[in-house]
Amino acid sequence: MRKNIDGVLYSLNYQYPAAINIDPVEKKPLYHFLPGTKTFSFGCAGCNLKCSFCQNCTISQVLPDEIETEQCTSEELVKAAIHKKCESISFTYSEPTIFYETMIETAELAHKYGLKTIMVSNGFINREPLEKLLPFIDAANIDIKGFTEEFYRKYTGASLAPVLETLKTMKKAAVHIEITNLIIPKANDSKEEIDDLIKWVRDNLGSDTPLHFSRFFPQYKLTDRTATPPQTIITACERASSLGLKFVYAGNMESIWTKK
Ligand code: SF4
Numbered sequence: 394m395r396k397n398i399d400g401v402l403y404s405l406n407y408q409y410p411a412a413i414n415i416d417p418v419e420k421k422p423l424y425h426f427l428p429g430t431k432t433f434s435f436g437c438a439g440c441n442l443k444c445s446f447c448q449n450c451t452i453s454q455v456l457p458d459e460i461e462t463e464q465c466t467s468e469e470l471v472k473a474a475i476h477k478k479c480e481s482i483s484f485t486y487s488e489p490t491i492f493y494e495t496m497i498e499t500a501e502l503a504h505k506y507g508l509k510t511i512m513v514s515n516g517f518i519n520r521e522p523l524e525k526l527l528p529f530i531d532a533a534n535i536d537i538k539g540f541t542e543e544f545y546r547k548y549t550g551a552s553l554a555p556v557l558e559t560l561k562t563m564k565k566a567a568v569h570i571e572i573t574n575l576i577i578p579k580a581n582d583s584k585e586e587i588d589d590l591i592k593w594v595r596d597n598l599g600s601d602t603p604l605h606f607s608r609f610f611p612q613y614k615l616t617d618r619t620a621t622p623p624q625t626i627i628t629a630c631e632r633a634s635s636l637g638l639k640f641v642y643a644g645n646m647e648s649i650w651t652k653k
Contacts, residue, residue: 394439394457394491404494406437409462410470411452412486415477421513422605422644426532426569427481432511433474436486437495438462442515443550444538446577446615453487454613467499471506481531485513493522500529515549516556523562532569534605535560539574539581540590548580548615557593564598571603573644574629578609578618582625584632591633600637606630607644626650 395402413435418427421434438460440453447453452460465473474482482503484496489512500510509531516535537556538549545553563570572594576582594602606629608621626643630650633641643650 404492406439406457406462406492407494408464408466409437409457410435410465410495411438411457411460411462412436413463413465413470413473415479416483418481418483418511421483421485421511421534421571422573422642423511423532423534423569423571423603424605424642425571425603425640426511427509430480431478432481432483433470433477433479433508434483434485435465435470436484436489437492438487439491440488440515441491441517441551442488445548445613446575446609447613449486450613467495467502470499471502471508474503474508475506479508481509481511483511483513485511488517489514490518490522493526497526497529500526504529515551516559517551518555518559520558520562523559524566527563527566527568530563530568532571533563534571534573535563536573536575537590537594539577540586540593541581544581544586548577557597561597570598571605572598573605573607575607575609576621576625576629577615578621578625582621587629587632588636591629591636591638595637601639603640603642604633604638605642605644606633608646610645623648 416434418432438457489496512533606626610620630641
């Protein structure tokens, strides 16, 4: 998504969203931030990861000229959000780090117009651009995709440690954080790994951090296994609750899990 032209790096997806929608904020998912409101959501082509289970591969694993995009300035995006009576703008769908320039410019402008800003991200970003960005971000849903380096290397092409660093930096900057963990059979579904994840969230982000366990369905390149059994998600929710997390949710499920 960057091109070197005569020694200068240019963004290829700058101000070219590949997807724009108005979503309930709960769809991000954020359950504890502006509940019941609409969020103006957009994403540009590309991603810095290559998850074999990607649910948005049609925009995350392509170049901007391989899909339909539309040129929109940050001002047009912010004004459209206001016109549609949204209270926030979400950088989402693919990976906002990959359209960093558009994200930071739009977020800064959104604040000037009184809108809140939301980042839905894999959290794989260097500290310097993150710290520059955070004054303009109010809330984030960050994936912790698994809790071993082995899982990250094998299934995403990235690594876990920088994601955890991002979360600690966001916490320090007082960004509202919610976590999503997609539980994939035979990949990151062991009791030990799920326990480690829960304990890390509790001890580093706080027991009031919302944690969303989400059910995997075969996607993209990961089609050699069945969907996550609902009971796996329910067991993870119960475990998180018993280990002290106050807000635990089951995602991609027909029924809602509630604490007994
Ligand atoms: S980080 Fe998200 S958008 Fe990027 S490849 Fe992974 S699942 Fe897809």
